[in-house]
Amino acid sequence: MKTQISAFIRREWLQLLLIAFPLLAALAAMPFAADRVPMQWNLQGQVNWYAPKSWGLLILPLTTLLTIALVLFLERRDPSRLRNADGQLTAHGKATRMIRLGITLLLGAVTLVQISASLGHAPDVSRWVVTSVALLFAFMGNLFGKLKPNRYVGIRVPWTLNSEHVWRQTHRVAGRVWSTSSLIVAAMSWLLPLHLIHTRLTLMWLFFLIVVPLFVAWNEARKERLSLIK
Structure with missing residues (x-):
């Protein structure tokens, strides 16, 4: 079990970092953020609704975590991801991994935009x-x-x-x-x-x-x- 966890960390260290950074940023911003943080913007960039910072700042990081966990689960069931000969990623497997990392990066960027707005900036x-x-x-x-x-x-x-x-x-x-x-x-x-x-x-x-x-x-x-x- 420990060997599998170690192998996963070595293989997916960048994925774990992209998940952890927005979550840590949200926790670090919590004491300095406004009591109510923006949760949704309309097409004109105006805030539609706010939420208490105690959980509003954590919604996007936790959503990212659950989304990527689901994608990883689906990847494990994809027979085209790994070569039969040596178990290494195929070109298809590398592409799906890069897309997963891109999605994580996008969700992290949106989280940072929300954090910036909660700290009084106007992105x-x-x-x-x-x-x-x-x-x-x-x-x-x-x-x-x-x-x-x-x-x-x-x-x-x-x-x-x-x-x-x-x-x-x-x-x-x-x-x-x-x-x-x-x-x-x-x-x-x-x-x-x-x-x-x-x-x-x-x-x-x-x-x-x-x-x-x-x-x-x-x-x-x-x-x-x-x-x-x-």
């Missing part, structure tokens, strides 16, 4: 959150080409899950679309007025993130089905 929450999410999606898109069919990350629809060829073709296109469109959104989020960021820009971005990959998956599945009929 531009709307722009920072949009930028952080866009950079995460660009990062994920860059790794899409390495993913194998699985049940917890990627474009997971019946067309892609039922055919490795459709999965591969869809993620090849989706990776380029996600990376390019997300980098554009990250840049434009600091150049456009807020009302345009949360209306036209976001809608166009969602179209590229969702509709384009779904169309590619449907079209590749249709072509594969037609080739079998012939």
Whole structure:
């Protein structure tokens, strides 16, 4: 048991650090934070509701912990993550691990934004959150080409899950679309007025993130089905 724990710590030290740092930062900020801390912002960057700092500052770090624990559980059930020969991570396993670390980094960044606001600062929450999410999606898109069919990350629809060829073709296109469109959104989020960021820009971005990959998956599945009929 101790050997397994030691091996896990050596393998996932960066993951553990990314989880621990926001939690420690929240605990350190607790004595200095306002009695009520912001929990949610609207599209204009205004706070929708507050919570007592005694638990409000801990919600995001604990949510991060539970989310990553769930992802780790799903990863352990993924047969494509490890090579049969030596038990080392495959390219797919390395990609899923990097995506997990990226998600942790994003949640940690949002936690630090909340802590900053609770200490009396006024971060531009709307722009920072949009930028952080866009950079995460660009990062994920860059790794899409390495993913194998699985049940917890990627474009997971019946067309892609039922055919490795459709999965591969869809993620090849989706990776380029996600990376390019997300980098554009990250840049434009600091150049456009807020009302345009949360209306036209976001809608166009969602179209590229969702509709384009779904169309590619449907079209590749249709072509594969037609080739079998012939």
